[in-house]
Amino acid sequence: xELLIRNVWRSNFEEEMLSIESIVHIYNRVAFDPxxxxxxxxxxxxxxxxxxxxxxxxxxxxxxxxxxxxxFTDAEGNLPHSxxxxxxxxxxxxxxxxxxxxxxVELLLQNGIDLEKNKREGFDIKAFSARFRNIIRCExxxxxxxxxxxxxxxxxxxxxCHGLLGGExxxxxxxxxxxxxxxxxxxxxxxxxxxxxxxxxxxxxxxxLIEGAYEGYLYGINFRKKKWVPLVPPHPHFITVVLNGYxxxxxxxxxxxxxxxxxxxxxxVPTVQVPHCQ
Numbered sequence: 001x002e003l004l005i006r007n008v009w010r011s012n013f014e015e016e017m018l019s020i021e022s023i024v025h026i027y028n029r030v031a032f033d034p035x036x037x038x039x040x041x042x043x044x045x046x047x048x049x050x051x052x053x054x055x056x057x058x059x060x061x062x063x064x065x066x067x068x069x070x071x072f073t074d075a076e077g078n079l080p081h082s083x084x085x086x087x088x089x090x091x092x093x094x095x096x097x098x099x100x101x102x103x104x105v106e107l108l109l110q111n112g113i114d115l116e117k118n119k120r121e122g123f124d125i126k127a128f129s130a131r132f133r134n135i136i137r138c139e140x141x142x143x144x145x146x147x148x149x150x151x152x153x154x155x156x157x158x159x160x161c162h163g164l165l166g167g168e169x170x171x172x173x174x175x176x177x178x179x180x181x182x183x184x185x186x187x188x189x190x191x192x193x194x195x196x197x198x199x200x201x202x203x204x205x206x207x208x209l210i211e212g213a214y215e216g217y218l219y220g221i222n223f224r225k226k227k228w229v230p231l232v233p234p235h236p237h238f239i240t241v242v243l244n245g246y247x248x249x250x251x252x253x254x255x256x257x258x259x260x261x262x263x264x265x266x267x268x269v270p271t272v273q274v275p276h277c278q
Contacts, residue, residue, distance in 0.1 A: 004083040005190040010123040016086060017131045020072070023080045024139050027072040031146035031197035034156040035067040035113065035189050037093070038104030060155040063100065064093045066113060068128070068160070069189025075144075077201030087190035091122030111188060129160045148196045171195055178202045 008016045024030075040062055041055040068088040073079055092098075093115065095105065109115065136143070147153040148171045171192060175182055180198045182191070203209050 003079070003085065003194075005085045005087055005194070006083055007190075008086055008088045008123075009121045010091075011121065013123050013127065017135075019082060020070070020086065021135060023072055023082065023084070024135060025142065027074050027078075027080050027084055028139065028142040029073045029075060029077075029144045029146065029197070031069075031071040031073075031193040031200070032153060032157060033069040033148065033189050033192035033196060034065045034153060035069070035108060035192075036065045036104075036152070036156060037063050037099075037108075038101035040099060040101070056151060056155055060152065060159055064090070064098055065125070065156050065159075066090060066093055066108060066115070066118060067189040068156075069191065069193035071190070071193040071197045073197055073201070077197065077205070085190045085194050087188060088128055089118050089122040090125050090128070091119050092125050093118070113188060125160060132160065146196050146200050148192070148199070171199070175199050178206075 006016060006019075039055075039059050041058050043052050043055040047055070067090065070086045070088070071079075072084045079085070093100070095115065105115070172182065172195065175195050175198070178199055180195065180202050182195060
């Protein structure tokens with residue numbers, strides 16, 4: 001049976017939120033991916049922590065997300081029979097008055113996002129935020145969050161609740177290296193959250209990932225955070241995995257010094273230099 005990525009609009013918002021509430025207690029490993037309109041400030045790789053933080057804050061405060069993808073699996077990476085992949089389409093962005101990069105808008109349009117339909121049939125981010133906060137409050141202690149890179153994903157996620165840096169190895173390419181099946185349109189929230197989940201499962205199951213060794217790390221943040229200050233009780237939980245090359249023709253992974261003071265998540269993070277990745 002072909003996997004169904006469920007697009008959520010104003011017309012089916014309540015129905016789909018109820019579907020998520022019905023499965024999250026079992027399928028509580030959640031990969032998430034926001035689609036947003038680029039970077040007004042690009043951060044240099046050798047930037048200080050202060051400059052990096054200021055750039056992230058400026059970009060996230062200035063730009064509005066277009067879409068938010070969520071994929072729910074169990075601990076073994078199995079999707080529920082109902083599908084388990086959602087794309088939430090927001091109507092907040094107006095290209096006439098809101099800041100954005102034309103190149104980023106063009107990329108989203110090329111990959112199937114219909115901004116006019118979002119404006120016409122989407123829903124307010126505040127509506128999503130209110131409902132999703134209730135799910136986190138009820139099930140947060142069971143949820144394991146997954147991101148790719150993670151810094152901007154989590155920054156936008158926190159913005160809901162009150163990349164990234166142009167690396168040579170992106171999520172789609174990493175999925176190809178690991179021979180992970182890809183379903184749907186790239187650069188859309190549901191697709192990217194699903195691939196994040198599948199890539200994590202492949203690394204964990206095939207390469208015997210020891211989760212505890214990577215807790216507290218995120219890409220681009222040069223210290224490890226061991227004590228979490230929860231934004232919502234109780235604590236969810238973070239891991240970072242770095243593809244650093246090949247050993248006997250197989251990908252090899254290592255830890256990178258990059259944690260963050262945000263709620264815990266799992267992040268799949270490629271390094272800048274990855275030899276033999278054609």
